[in-house]
Amino acid sequence: MDVETLLGELRKPETLTLLGRALEPHLKDGARTLVYPMPYADAIGHLAPEPHYLASLYGPEYDRIVLLTPPRAVSTMKRPLYDLLARDFGMAETQHVPLLLLRDLDRGIVQMGPFDLCLVHTHKFYRAYTQHRAARKPLVHLRLDDEMRAAGERWLASIGLEQGSPYVTLHMREEGYAHDAGSAPYGKLRTVDPANSRPAVDWLVEAGYTVFRLGGEKSEPFTHPSGKVIDLPHDPRAEDFLDIYLMATCSFSLNCQSGPEALARAFGRPSVNTNLLPTVMSHHLGSDIFLFKPLYRGDSTTPLSYEEQLSCMLPNRLVSGPLPDQDWYAEHGFRAEDCSADDLLAAVQEMHALLGDGPAPDDAANARFVVMSKSYEDQIRDNEIARFQGNDVYAYAHNMGTLSAAWAGLNPWFLA
Known part of the structure; x- marks a missing residue:
């Protein structure tokens, strides 16, 4: 509209009347x-x-x-x-x-x-x-x-x-999921292959965690031989409030760029945010670690470095809210691949060590990432279109969360 x-x-008087009626029960004098x-x-x-x-x-x-x-x-x-x-x-x-x-x-x-x-x-x-x-x-x-x-x-x-x-929540945005018909195109780039999370889940079980897989009733079953992996969408014991409760109380959440990740953040719980695409509105908590999907252009078999992604202004290629513009990516020949099973396993092990007061990982990769992000923000701050749209401030320039050191080590092309 x-x-x-x-x-x-x-x-219109009738519009204001409707607004007043809706708000009246919630207004208090003074x-x-x-x-x-x-x-x-x-x-x-x-x-x-x-x-x-x-x-x-x-x-x-x-x-x-x-x-x-x-x-x-x-x-x-x-x-x-x-x-x-x-x-x-x-x-x-x-x-x-x-x-x-x-x-x-x-x-x-x-x-x-x-x-x-x-x-x-x-x-x-x-x-x-x-x-x-x-x-x-x-x-x-x-x-x-x-x-x-x-x-x-x-x-x-x-x-x-x-x-x-201890328990961990697991959410994977699946191919074909859409909140409604209108939102379907916004999710194509953000889907993940559930199979890539299995080694991480195996490791979590061995480390003593219970893993609660969250999802909708149409989610594909996530079967696992251990009774410590509970597939809530298909478990007859599940109750409707559990994804709220579990996200609010978990040791950490293993998730992707999809709505449920916001639950962990809203309740202040740490996350391993996987399979991300860069957007200016990436609001990680200080306790989060994150890792990105490899991006390719055209027929290239070499992933785009972070510097190359920024040169294409990918963090500003958005639709409604912090959602990457699927149509723009397709029109300009960009394609995304999922983080590998090794990527997810290493990041989960990194988070486990961080929560257990283990040795701090090398911060050099994150420091370089922030410097590059600040340079990008310097560019968009003076961009009239970005300023008009409200997209002229870059979250990653301000140390929100930490680039996974383990992932950066496995994927040296990113900061090359």
């Missing part, structure tokens, strides 16, 4: 309230990180933050997370599409009587969070409530997992 149409809708429209709240990649970002950015300034969302009852909504958020946020529901899209007006924070309306475009909202992180300002993570924590502990006990036993 274009800006002029949205402005016309906002000027309380400073910020309202943030979330048109894609039924996607976990928005419902998990954006409240965490909002609370980190604006929590100190406001008494209350209200999320304006599609109805909780929509079939794709992650209801356990929605209900958990309702403890700390106002959750105002509406089916009126123009109201949900109001942030596309990109007018900043607008005072509207008893509340402020956050009309900040998605890219610029994420940009503000990048700057917040770059300034090393405090983060406000999501928290489990006592009820969900107790239910999770009971469930773990019911499957025989002793309290305090």
Whole structure:
């Protein structure tokens, strides 16, 4: 919906009436309230990180933050997370599409009587969070409530997992998955081959971890001979809230560039972020390590180095939010391959050592990566198009997470 149409809708008395009705239960006299429209709240990649970002950015300034969302009852909504958020946020529901899209007006924070309306475009909202992180300002993570924590502990006990036993969550975005028909093209580059995670899973089991594979009901079964690998999408003991609980309490998450990774970040849990494509909005936590998909151009059998990727401005080739533009990659002859089984195994072993207070890995690769990222940010900071789009700040230039030293050692072409 274009800006002029949205402005016309906002000027209609009936639109303002609908907004007032949705917000009325969540407004309190004298309380400073910020309202943030979330048109894609039924996607976990928005419902998990954006409240965490909002609370980190604006929590100190406001008494209350209200999320304006599609109805909780929509079939794709992650209801356990929605209900958990309702403890700390106002959750105002509406089916009126123009109201949900109001942030596309990109007018900043607008005072509207008893509340402020956050009309900040998605890219610029994420940009503000990048700057917040770059300034090393405090983060406000999501928290489990006592009820969900107790239910999770009971469930773990019911499957025989002793309290305090370590466990890892595993998520792999599969070929053919799409949140909806419109989002299908955005996921093609981000799919991974589940087979490449098997050596890492084998090693985790040997090291004493239980591994919980997360996914949707249409996920391909992930079979493993050990009872310590639990394929939740196909386990009759699974309950709907478990991916929330397990992501919030795991030792770490082994994941890829897909919505569920945001759950671990929102709850402040470490991740091994694998199979990444470079984007300006890569918001890793300080405890994360990350590794990239090899990228090729044309018929070349040699992967593009990081310097070559930056020369093509790949971190700025985005669609909605921090999603790589599949069409642009295809049009310009780029193709991606999955991280290898050896890559994933080495990164998992690296994270295990980091959590166990083992020797710190050599930081030389990450230091070079950050220097190159800062040089790239210097270029896009003066780029008018990037600035207009809100894509002129590069997260990797600000030490968010750490490039996996093990992966960099296995893939010397990247920083060559």
